[in-house]
Amino acid sequence: MDTHGIPDWLGDAAALGLLALQMPMAAVLLARLLPSLWRPSPLPPGQAGIPFPTGLVSVLLPTLNEAERLDPCLEGLHRQGAVVREVLVVDSRSQDGTREKVLQMAARDPRFRLVTDDPLPSGWVGRPWALHYGFLQSDPASEWILGIDADTRPQPGLVERLLETAQAKKLDLITLAPQFILQHWGEGWLQPALLTTLIYRYGAAGETPHLPERTMANGQCMLVRRSVLEAMNGYTLARASFCDDVTLVRQIAAAGFKVAFCDGRHLLKVRMYTSLAETWREWGRSLDLKDATPRAQLWGDMALLVLTQGIPLLAVGGLGIKAGLGFPFSLTEQVLLGLNLGLLALRLGVLMGIRGSYQDPPWTFWASPLADPLAVLRVILSALSRPRSWRGRTY
Numbered sequence: 001m002d003t004h005g006i007p008d009w010l011g012d013a014a015a016l017g018l019l020a021l022q023m024p025m026a027a028v029l030l031a032r033l034l035p036s037l038w039r040p041s042p043l044p045p046g047q048a049g050i051p052f053p054t055g056l057v058s059v060l061l062p063t064l065n066e067a068e069r070l071d072p073c074l075e076g077l078h079r080q081g082a083v084v085r086e087v088l089v090v091d092s093r094s095q096d097g098t099r100e101k102v103l104q105m106a107a108r109d110p111r112f113r114l115v116t117d118d119p120l121p122s123g124w125v126g127r128p129w130a131l132h133y134g135f136l137q138s139d140p141a142s143e144w145i146l147g148i149d150a151d152t153r154p155q156p157g158l159v160e161r162l163l164e165t166a167q168a169k170k171l172d173l174i175t176l177a178p179q180f181i182l183q184h185w186g187e188g189w190l191q192p193a194l195l196t197t198l199i200y201r202y203g204a205a206g207e208t209p210h211l212p213e214r215t216m217a218n219g220q221c222m223l224v225r226r227s228v229l230e231a232m233n234g235y236t237l238a239r240a241s242f243c244d245d246v247t248l249v250r251q252i253a254a255a256g257f258k259v260a261f262c263d264g265r266h267l268l269k270v271r272m273y274t275s276l277a278e279t280w281r282e283w284g285r286s287l288d289l290k291d292a293t294p295r296a297q298l299w300g301d302m303a304l305l306v307l308t309q310g311i312p313l314l315a316v317g318g319l320g321i322k323a324g325l326g327f328p329f330s331l332t333e334q335v336l337l338g339l340n341l342g343l344l345a346l347r348l349g350v351l352m353g354i355r356g357s358y359q360d361p362p363w364t365f366w367a368s369p370l371a372d373p374l375a376v377l378r379v380i381l382s383a384l385s386r387p388r389s390w391r392g393r394t395y
Contacts, residue, residue, distance in 0.1 A: 186276025219245025
């Protein structure tokens, strides 16, 4: 029997082909997500339970025209205890009042120091260069280096909790997943879908990866032993990477050092973007992590995202329209519908699981699965291109 001139066998063949592609990827996804049920709890808030010597940590804060969002970061770092020896704000010649804000804080807290990095060398991206320059300028008496971004809002006890965790787990490097602050309806809709692409590829924060190339990191807050950075020649290995945090951490893990990516929702908040357009443009351009990922792995991950995050909503919608028009389902189509409903249920489970990673999100957070096809498209577009500009710089 034909449906509007389309042979039934053709629809069955398409459904069977999609099933053959989706089922193995769904199995891979389950294998990645199931361990998150037993992942460690978020690091607790407040001061650490053990005292630390003073001056263990040098903080590196790269800036370039960050005046609009810098104040909460400076105040948060100011509230950190005496374990912080110095805060080097490595500025790349800001023109918007950033430098003046840093100087005002330095007048209140002598640990703060404004440093202007040298002009960007050939072959370097701005952020890793600023971090590398700051590392070279830091006090050699500091045993740890904490890189932190200007859009973060460090909470009291952050640095001590990082040190406590690193000591307890014998870590050489630790990075944190923050709690996101979303206020605009557009970012509340798109950003959780983009975050889910990372969870589908690498699992949730707190899990221990078995392979260096599967290690996840967040350079918004990264504590590393000085001796490790010295052994790796600072940030040189990540100099040309637009995802320098993941690039560097994977290189450090591959060198045999112990690293961890922990849930730091109680210790670090971040206000990254202010609209749907900015979220699409700024976060989307580096979310593919191609600079830190082998090509075969990258495109395998893209296939997984298409088949398990991008297609399910469209498949269920298409089959729902067919049912609404009164056309019968074949057995193959019934199985396909069941699989994609299962993938959507899994997606809703992930959404509920990441709710704690957001501070009072707008109502559109709960509608973010509807943005999944768009989020997958954005990651693929990013994987197919290389940024030509970043933070006002042209590359």
